Ligand SMILES: Nc1ncnc2c1ncn2[C@@H]1O[C@H](COP(=O)(O)OP(=O)(O)O)[C@@H](O)[C@H]1O
């Protein structure tokens with residue numbers, strides 16, 4: 280692997296879904312980010328901003344939903360994923376790219392014991408040793424204790440946090456280079472969330488797995504990720520190394536950052552983001568954040584959505600008036 | 608209204624669920640007092656008994672032992688609750704507003720219906736009042752006419768708060784109201800709750816997230832396995848937690864708040 284080839288590289292990815300009369304509804308239009316080997320990248324944005332669709336583009340399951348990548352480039356180790364056939368996908372999906380879907384808590388097959396679930400995941404990949412031992416190793420990997428008991432249990436007998444660990448174990452069966460975890464802790468207690476975050480960190484550290492962590496919570500990705508990608512209405516509006524993102528440049532990220540209760544004074548001001556994100560199919564020309572933006576000017580309302588400024592790999596923001604920000 | 612006006616007293620309340628095969632003591636001898644206009648927090652992990660206690664306080668669940676009084680009157684007489692006519696004053700919102708909103712009714716109708724139940728006004732006046740309440744919750748007329756599934760999670764939650772407010776309550780019990788919505792919707796809702804507190808409403812906020820509790824409340828009860836293991840001034844509990852369990856809750860708060868506590872726990 281040469282150092283200048285990214286593990287994953289998305290540029291201007293657009294995702295659409297076929298509607299009646301061959302009309303295409305555009306769900307995502309300017310998804311831009313890259314992932315280096317072994318890097319942990321957080322993608323944040325309000326619900327509906329297109330985070331899950333982008334995941335599906337990376338593991339090639341958009342078609343199952345009648346959607347597809349309709350523009351831009353998705354490169355995995357330099358390979359253009361838009362050009363590969365299903366046979367090739369089968370060698371990537373669930374193998375080189377592991378995926379813990381958003382509703383994974385409901386995900387494990389309810390009629391299979393944990394042992395059978397793991398065996399199924401392991402049967403897809405080569406390995407040495409008995410299936411049972413390999414399954415146990417996987418459970419060890421995700422820090423599940425009382426392994427022998429858990430192997431015989433059914434998903435409903437496990438807590439939400441344990442179920443999520445099992446799902447992560449399944450995704451790790453093939454030792455993927457990239458693990459995508461789509462809102463892995465939504466619906467779980469913060470105590471469990473904090474343990475799952477610790478687990479993801481250890482997986483990254485011990486196995487060198489690159490991880491994409493999807494969340495709506497900036498405070499969460501802020502602590503565990505190397506890089507943060509902010510999405511709004513189907514576009515990457517800001518991206519940068521975590522340390523640099525502490526001083527956000529895009530008005531949307533600035534607003535998101537001011538609505539963090541972890542940095543707010545008790546009972547103090549919480550700046551909230553005005554209004555709601557524009558619905559898909561109702562995107563206006565120009566910047567799709569304009570309706571909610573305190574900095575907007577006439578030129579924000581025309582033409583294409585603003586492109587990310589600056590150099591790839593550095594702190595980039597997709598706003599026409601970055602120079603004004605911080606001065607108001 | 609003086610801050611010291613006692614509205615609700617929960618005294619040694621226990622709740623036991625007996626399903627024949629198993630007996631669960633969900634709440635064990637819990638006591639707390641709600642003063643007018645006061646923000647109180649109940650925090651603990653899933654299964655600690657928070658919702659069960661909240662349901663008792665709303666008059667929805669009969670306690671197995673102990674007493675609960677509202678404005679000095681016993682809330683439960685046998686299996687009946689709020690017989691002295693104070694039921695309206697205590698309203699509850701739930702984690703999943705999907706479950707509590709009729710999927711067929713748009714926000715306006717849902718709230719107007721509640722207004723009519725509580726205030727016996729005519730249809731037009733009820734709609735007028737409903738629009739006012741929804742507006743206060745940041746739901747404009749356009750969104751008020753949408754059905755629950757067309758709204759975002761945060762909007763749905765605010766519709767259910769508007770519905771609860773239609774009864775003109777003095778106590779709002781909010782059971783994990785921010786758990787199912789995203790960060791910005793959470794901030795919006797907490798901001799609205801602050802406004803309600805300023806208007807004199809008492810809020811009992813139930814959450815597994817001590818960060819949310821710290822932001823809104825002045826007093827907190829930390830619940831574990833049905834028992835209040837620690838309680839007190841929120842800021843004090845937060846800055847100087849006594850129980851290991853509280854320290855763990857503190858260390859779990861995402862972001863800056865929990866960071867120092869996490870570092871301490873690891874050492
Ligand atoms: N089958 C579909 N038909 C129409 N719109 C869809 C479909 N699936 C998803 N969408 C829309 O695509 C947008 C992005 O969805 P998603 O990627 O799930 O967002 P996120 O994961 O950020 O919450 C949303 O506005 C959603 O409503």
Ligand SMILES: Nc1ncnc2c1ncn2[C@@H]1O[C@H](COP(=O)(O)OP(=O)(O)O)[C@@H](O)[C@H]1O
Pocket residue numbers: 624626631632633651652653654655656657658659660
């Ligand atoms: N209707 C019920 N029947 C039997 N057990 C119940 C019932 N409701 C709650 N429980 C049990 O009581 C305990 C406390 O539950 P709950 O009050 O929902 O906790 P929390 O809201 O803190 O998650 C749990 O062990 C739960 O399984």
Ligand code: SF4
Pocket residue numbers: 529530531566567568569570572573574575576579585597598599600601
């Ligand atoms: S381009 Fe204009 S509307 Fe968009 S974020 Fe920047 S200032 Fe606001």
Ligand SMILES: [Mg+2]
Pocket residue numbers: 330331332381461462
């Ligand atoms: Mg999603």
Ligand SMILES: [Mg+2]
Pocket residue numbers: 657658659782783
């Ligand atoms: Mg509960």
